[in-house]
Amino acid sequence: MAGPRPVVFSGPSGAGKSTLLKKLIKEHENVFGFSVSHTTRNPRPGEENGRDYHYVTREAMQAAINNGEFIESAEFSGNLYGTSKAAVQAVQAKNLICILDIDMQGVKNIKKTDLSPMYISIQPPSMEVLEKRLRDRNTESEESLQKRLHAANVDMELSKEPGMFDVVIVNDNLEDAYKNLKQALLEEINKVKKAKASS
Ligand SMILES: Nc1ncnc2c1ncn2[C@@H]1O[C@H](COP(=O)(O)OP(=O)(O)OP(=O)(O)O)[C@@H](O)[C@H]1O
Numbered sequence: 023m024a025g026p027r028p029v030v031f032s033g034p035s036g037a038g039k040s041t042l043l044k045k046l047i048k049e050h051e052n053v054f055g056f057s058v059s060h061t062t063r064n065p066r067p068g069e070e071n072g073r074d075y076h077y078v079t080r081e082a083m084q085a086a087i088n089n090g091e092f093i094e095s096a097e098f099s100g101n102l103y104g105t106s107k108a109a110v111q112a113v114q115a116k117n118l119i120c121i122l123d124i125d126m127q128g129v130k131n132i133k134k135t136d137l138s139p140m141y142i143s144i145q146p147p148s149m150e151v152l153e154k155r156l157r158d159r160n161t162e163s164e165e166s167l168q169k170r171l172h173a174a175n176v177d178m179e180l181s182k183e184p185g186m187f188d189v190v191i192v193n194d195n196l197e198d199a200y201k202n203l204k205q206a207l208l209e210e211i212n213k214v215k216k217a218k219a220s221s
Pocket residue numbers: 033034035036037038039040041042155156158159193194195196197199
């Protein structure tokens with residue numbers, strides 16, 4: 023696939039990936055584009071079909087996966103999630119840095135492809151803070167919350183594996199985490215700006 027090098031963001035549910043990514047894309051809308059995933063979960067209040075996710079039935083998504091339309095897919099907290107080839111191509115066709123927000127299974131599966139992204143892990147300062155953020159977000163049932171906390175424990179262990187991520191950012195203070203994120207991406211941001219200026 024052509025275009026600038028994509029960036030994969032991963033980390034436990036509630037660590038702050040969406041919060042940081044929304045800030046990043048808003049500040050650099052000519053540089054980054056979001057790969058809109060498919061999911062079988064229901065939209066949350068304020069989420070929009072086609073912007074936050076493509077909300078689909080399990081049957082439709084499974085059929086599309088079987089048809090080879092996805093780069094990767096995973097079952098997470100009782101729902102299917104996946105990155106379609108079309109979602110990535112739509113961003114790369116605009117010569118933007120394609121951002122993928124995916125779970126740890128997605129990271130492992132992307133590593134088997136030729137996408138060759140930069141891998142960034144967003145981690146919470148502690149499990150206690152993570153649980154508080156997820157509870158305060160008020161988006162999960164108790165069952166879903168417990169599944170996400172369990173996945174977070176596994177995720178936080180796997181993230182420590184050498185070579186799994188290029189950059190690990192602990193999202194304690196939001197402004198500090200955002201500053202670290204921009205610093206980690208500075209070279210790629212400048213490359214895209216330069217290419218756009220000379221085209
Ligand atoms: N540094 C921070 N300090 C305090 N609250 C934060 C911080 N970063 C994010 N939050 C809040 O924590 C909650 C979880 O953040 P967010 O939804 O961005 O996480 P996420 O990693 O994208 O989760 P998911 O994987 O479930 O989509 C949100 O309510 C957000 O406003």
